[in-house]
Amino acid sequence: MVNLINSIFRKLTSPSECLRYPFVKRELPEGTRGRIDIEIDKCIFCGACEKRCPANALKVTRDPKSWTLNPYSCIICGYCIEVCPKKCIIAHKEHYSPNV
Amino acid sequence: MIRRNTIPFGPQHPVLPEPIQLHLVMENEKIIQALPAVGYVHRGLEKIAEKKDFIQDVYLAERICGICSFMHSQNYCQGIEELMKVQIPDRAKYLRVIWAETHRIHSHLLILGLLADAFGFENLFMRLWKVREQILNIMEKTTGARVILGVCAIGGVKRDITPELGEYVLRELDSVEKQLPELMDSLLKDYSVKQRLVGVGVLPKDKAHELGAVGPVARASGLRMDLRETGYAAYGDLDFKMVVGEAGDCYDRTMVRVKELYTSLDLIRTALKRMPQGPISVAVKGSPPADEVLARIEQPRGELNFYIRGNGTRNLERFRVRTPTFANLPALLHQLTGCELADVPVIAICIDPCISCTER
């Protein structure tokens, strides 16, 4: 009983644990694996990333030069970032938004 | 003669988070027989694993379960490393233990919260999950993801825990440990909670052995079985002590999980303290040879088995997954027989079912 009253008063006087989401966003820590993106001018269209992607989310063609990512298939594993010889694939901190 | 009725329980049920159906043959309120029906979330994962490259399978194995994902990738990597005779650096072993134990804490807090929810203690559920949030933050800060960490690789791990991050982890663990006693008292000492747990779903020691129960279910019945005792990864150097119960009822199963929270906290602290300096991975060349291996690991729910057979190419010949929930299903059916209908959710949740990984 004492515990209960204690707990109720503590909660009444302490601030809320939740963030007021659309107004206050959570700070994402450094190094979060989020949205995958490309620095297209560095890319040599070798296709290494397409070959290794476990989710078949990438499509690379040499002629015409194109690099496309299907954000609905991507599982954000980061394997493409590791294998890219030019290190031109980057992971942003924030995640894909629902209207990608 | 009393008329018998069959009640289908699940696969969608407000108190059972997992898609399993139980056909309960009832006489009044008493369950005479329980028959499971599984197959609602089969994904054909073992077949996909044969089609993909063995390195891509690390990411696949990690997605077998959405709760203890790191342990699946760890087990897969340990299996492949054994197959290819790769020695990984010591620091990688310690890092694996740290992330595996954070997974165990978050998994146990999750199921304890769901258990509180099952007997209608919503406040406790919320507060347990609030503590779990801190563990998820630890994982997010150290690996870049909250549950599917993606840091385990064949030959070691991909990220390191720097001394500053180590300090942060220790601070968070202290804060978690400070909050636990109050919550655990409500879970283990409360009169009404005890009424729902003590003496419910009893699984005697010999039955647990006979039915092949694993993990906290087996340990709560008094069986001394925990693969961490075998000293895989770095557990051999960490003074691990197994938690064992006696009565084999829902209360003991809960108590074993609660005590394991503290064991895991200690293991992470010791691992952070004793972690040697050095590289975190070695380069692995070649493909798995035409040989087979049985990889085993202690997951939050019990023993996880992977059977891996290579064929000398980059694809695997066979990848077979036996998850702990699969081993615990016969024990669950035994516990359900003879119990009251109102106890079904509590009993089912107390084996910590994970049907999605069982059906793979």
Ligand code: SF4
């Ligand atoms: S691996 Fe890198 S350089 Fe090659 S196609 Fe992909 S993004 Fe371009």
Ligand code: SF4
């Ligand atoms: S992050 Fe993984 S799934 Fe996404 S594109 Fe890269 S390799 Fe494919």
